[in-house]
Amino acid sequence: MSWFRALKVTTRSGLTVERKRLEPLIALRGAAGLAIVIAVSLTLFGPAVAAGSAFGAFQAAIATFQRSWRPRPELALASGASLGVSTFLGYLTGSHLFLFLPLLALWTYLAGLAWAAGPTIGIMASSNVAMMLVTITLPTTVAEAAGHAAMMAFGGLVQAALVVLFPVRRWGAHRDALADALAAEADYARRLRHDPVAPFDPEPLMLARSAAALTPRQARTRPAQLHGTRGVAERIRPVLASLADPAVGVPEEGPERDRVRELLAAAGAILDAAARAIRHGSRVKVPPDAIAAFRSPDTGVILSGPPQRAAARLGSLLRDVLETAGGTSGSAPPDPTPRGSAPDPAAQSPQGLELPTQPDAAAPPAPTPRGSAPDPAPQSPAGLDVPAQPDTSAPVPLRRPSIFTLLPVAVRAMKREARPGSPVLRHANRVAAVAVAGYLIGEVLPYGHGYWAPMSAVMVMRPDFSQTYSRAIARFGGTLVGVTLATAILQLAHPGTYLSAVLAVVCAALMYLLMRTGQLAAQGCIAMYVVFLLGMGGQEWSQTVPERVVLTLVGGVLAMTSYALYPAWETPRLRTRLADWLAALGEYAAAVVAHYASPAGKSCPDVREALLKARDAHIAWEQAATRAKTEPVRHRGLSNAAADDAAHALHHIGRVVMLMEAHLPERGATPVPAADALAEALRAATRDGAQAIRERRIPRWKAVREALDAWDGEGVPDRVVRRGAGLFLETLEELSEALDTDVPPMTRESTESREPSERG
Template structure:
């Protein structure tokens, strides 16, 4: 993609306005906290302290809107405390009297904020925002004592926001409810798509998000609602069962009575999963759809289906019953209309299913998942510190995109600070503040946010300055307008960065206008400084980039290796049966999912990069991704029919597992080194079964599906390998 087209695409992305679900009550709570802090500070200490405390409360409220699974009060306190420390250290090092010392602190602080992205986007956003706010707040105190007072008020703003989250709870556990409900809804959509496309793809991101949301701190574990237990693990186990029931490779013809029955079961599964998702999202009892219950109550399932499809139908019915029970907010007794774990949702036992009150072989009771009998632990903030430091140290290597981002953002922020101070505009912090807020570790977000911030700042500053110049609002009216702008930002922040920046820019103008700061600046000067910051950010990525495109082969190789280990772990369980509860299979599956998501994110980032594909075009990447997705689906079919614990072992499966591991590891090496991968070892293993196939209904067929997917990967990479 050319630079001109890349700039055009990123500009369009930055200015895009979305229509998400708004949360006015939560936005009003954040604005209320800001109003309380500003009002009390004005009444007790004056406008200068009010401005500092307002920045603390404003930033703390933004932290509570981040996509994090930690308690919102903790995020608010962490944001307020870190901003308070930043402001105090910034003033002590001499923001005004000793600019060289402050510049050194700014370089160090910004570099650390760039490395903070190693801990995740929430930590990176909070750290970057702290640097931006520090550039403004260090100009307010007049002495060390005053700086300490300002820092205390900034922290007080975070405390107020945290207290309001506790005192005025809005949808407690709402983020976790949404994550789990989204996972169940994704399963429901998958079931419906399988009715028309038996090999439909499935995006594992909702399941991965729900897994992250399920990790809790010890304090959270004591108050987590019961309906948030167990359903995620059940959704994980339902997915391979759905795929196995629908896939013609397992035994159900593409047309005929058996396929019609499978479509009925898939439709019923989708309806029940949707009902469970709605109940969990809103904390309500499950409303069981009668049509779905009637479909599952049909007594001729055992007569129509046989073999693997019948076994899949048995497991699906039992798992759906577990989901319904787990999704109920009341767990002391079984609500009317539901059934105990392990029974079918209709409360009856269709032909070919397990008896009521039992679970099929190889499954676990409701509320537990394979290898996960207890809640996933999330470290507390204190215990998290060494983990974050370890992640940051791990990024201190030349090829790390996070390290490159840290270097870029620190140099650009320092350059913007110096240029802003040298230009005759006054209040030059607008330039470095714009830079640090728009810069991200990848090209697309940095350029899109630069355009969006300039456009939003242009509109916001123009409107706010026009109000100030024409209406001359007084102290308290300026404070009220600032709070109103903050409310607009909280309300609209998920609609798009440009829209949010309109509110942020106006908020800063009104807030600084309370103390008379910045009133001498014109719209032109503020906009020019913002444009300067954005241009510096964009130029830095062009000069010192961290392109994702050249790393696509490495990402693909990582996915191939992880998928091969997953398939090998599944095959090994046929040689040593352990039932559905196989921790090694589970861990391999999670690693394969993480590698797949890393590949997808890399492809998305590379799509708009203005660099040549270097041997892996977008079309090739799409075909290769499809091939590996098919490989993972074939392994999932094998996992869906793992033999029960105590079943007769299949020695041939051990040979297959070893062949899969060796072939995919060597293939990954070939992909990295731009060679065409071959699968001769695996092909010989599968060919040897022609005369003496293994005694299992799916193992031989599954091995051939795995080999076909790898051959498809070779075909996808063949053209790009020959053209290098």
């Protein structure tokens, strides 16, 4: 993509205002906390302290809006306390340039590294630097500076108290994550009716796992509907795929396929009903025809073999979903037979496909017992506070660190990224240099209030190109609108201290309400908020609108120029991301195939751990590929077409392994000795293939082919595992063909490594 097109795309993204679900009650709660802090500060300390302390309450409320699974009170307290510390240090050194510049460089550098611990911590750290640049301009003594810092921490305490006293959908984000996962599987079931090999995006499941990682306090108060459902949902996806796929299931046409389509449609309806109940915390309302589809005794007559086993397994899993979604997790399934009536002989088929009717709404959901283990769910690397241990099929607790133990975890994450070539480290270097340069430029320019330049740069800079540039455009546009309106009001109305405070609170409320609709509206409200708040603090605004906009433009240009000169492009790393994904899928496939040689039942922690690593690698690839598409960089060894084709092949590899996992043999089943050799061949071949991709060579799969040939000579008792292994080899060859079209970049040693039969 050319620079012109990249700037066009990012400009459009930054200026876009999206239609989002607004949350007026949460916005009103945040504005009320801000108003309380300003009122208390004005009454006890005066306008200057009120202006400074208001930033603590303002940022604490913003922290509660971040996409984090941590309790909102913890976020507000951490935000207020960290801002208080940052501001106090800024006050101590603000009047001495030779002391303040090193502090600013260090603080922004640490704020840049904080992105290693997750976007929530990264945003809070960056906001600390931006707010510090504003508040230290308010005249004060050291003693008053301590009072300012204390009031900022008080602002976070007030916002935390309001969240506790006036909860609005306290578990709403966790409910939405789990409901989205179930809804995604419902959509997947419906798409499988028409496309038996339809793709599935694992991101909703990964977000649900991330939401299931709880602090000890959350684990004691989690609603029963959120306990256990995600683990069941994880096991539904491979069963759906195995039931629909003609390679290991029923033919593409005929009565068996018609019955499978009915079951898939019913599964979609049941999963949607469970998703609605979890999202709203209400009773499960399942369509009667969906229940009837699984109760039909014809299923056991029409289906046989692996499809019949998959249908039975699906019915059992859907029953578990309804139990937990209805708040009856851990209790016996409700009896579908009405009181006083005879059991219906058709209500339970011999294949175990029965489903319970709706749970009794009169029985309240039982809360999670104190000290019970939370639902095992590993944390995804995207959009998280800290990494968490991977879950296994055993009920291992997945704990999120408490606020008191978070600091060492974040420090360890920052140390991991403090290495050459790390995008986070490059971001830290960029933001530190830009903050210092912007502050010096603002001091040199004759405009006054030069902190607008570094503040604008720090607020828009992110570790990736597209977000930095789109936010810079939005920041400039929003500031242009915001300062124009705010300055016009100041000049026309000449508001006093209290009216300025009211206007600041109104602007903050609008920002809380509109912040999810796009950066343009949010940045405009922030600009107005800062103008009114500093006006309340007694600052004389001698700048004109053009001068304020010029300083904002300077900050944006510095941010954009720094990324152009010292980038962290994803495009050159695509081959590495693709290789990592292939290697992770190889480990997953080897773990699954090995269990056919040593049957251990459905509980296979090694398979589960390998699956989670493969999903993490998949998400890392998706994020890198998405960012690379907006970067003004030419590909280096992996074109867009080759990347898309290779990703398509790896999707199929993951699907084939998932099909084999769905049919893992039960403990005591007849082992398949040849599976051991195939597992080792898969592990070694995919590891070598990943290295070949990193070195711009075409991977070859001779070892896998030889293992399959040896397997055929011994005979295979289960057609599912042999067919799945053959499909795996076919998808690996599709990967090589996809990369082989990327000529000339990926040609080194490619022709030399081809087999004679492939040379023609």
